[in-house]
Amino acid sequence: MKYLDTFSSFSVNDLGKARKFYEEILGLDVRDNPMGLLELHLSENKTVMVYPKPDHQPASFTVFNFVVADIEQAVDDLIRQGVTFEQYKGTIDTDAKGIxxxxxxxxIAWFKDPSGNILSVIQGQG
Structure with missing residues (x-):
């Protein structure tokens, strides 16, 4: 079987809050989809679909990772935007910033969107 394309998707409980978060806080290109979904355009060929689900339950794992050149700067920028980073102790330990x-x-540092989905910023190579 040959695939023409692939894309990822995840649910949220409020498209309006999701749009505001992904567009205004994370700075993504967010577009409406004719089927009542949001499209997060990450690059020319990468799109993630966000769909409403009234009984949404966030996953217990990371659903979306953002690779960044400088994790310290990315975390600081997001904190200034009001993002709170998760704190873990045990198998995974994070510092005071959540890294x-x-x-x-x-x-890597984890945070949540308004629907409780776990996202991360992760230090890229290079």
């Missing part, structure tokens, strides 16, 4: 630094992978 996990591991010798086994890149630095």
């Amino acid at each position: 996990s630094r591991s010798e086994h992978g890149p630095a």
Whole structure:
């Protein structure tokens, strides 16, 4: 089987709040879809669909990762926008800002959208 394209999607409980968060806080290109969905345009060929679900239950895992050049700056910028980063102690440990630094992978910090979906900013290579 040959696929023509792929895309990812996730649900939210309020499209208006999702639009405001993804557009105004995260700075994404958010467009309406004729089917009543939101399209998050990440690049020319990458789109994520966001759909309303009245009985939405956020996943217990990260649904969306944003690779950034400078995690310190990204976290600071998002904190200034009112984003609160998750704090973890145990298997995963985060510092006071919410950044996990591991010798086994890149630095990463988790936060939630208005519907409780877990998102992250992760330090890119280079």
